[in-house]
Amino acid sequence: MSRLDTAIGRLDAAMARLDAAVEESTTRGTHDRDILQTELAVLRQTYTLLQSEARLVSDRLDVVIGRMHTVTEGA
Template identity: 85%
Template structure:
């Protein structure tokens, strides 16, 4: 498993814990439930953006590494 995959896996687990915390607070009737749900929505959007960026960077790095191998093999 690559470092990117491990990081994304940890991020998935963190998001699941946040979802669970919001659900727990909702079931307990906390007054700040709306605030928590708003913050969670923002975190989900940020997570989605970061996940997309991480995959893009990973793909670009793979391309660069592939080109470097091609150049060094031809030298």
């Protein structure tokens, strides 16, 4: 085998390793992106729920404050 054939063989092997690394990186990146999208969806649902709860608490506080004003005005 000539030095040229050896160099070509090494280049082919290096290219194969590079292709495999790129493929693995792409697959891992897709998996990570899917996980992040799922987590983002859960966080959005939690945010929506917390907003709803905050509105409910705010409304209840308004009612309590209104009652306190009524009681203190009558005293």
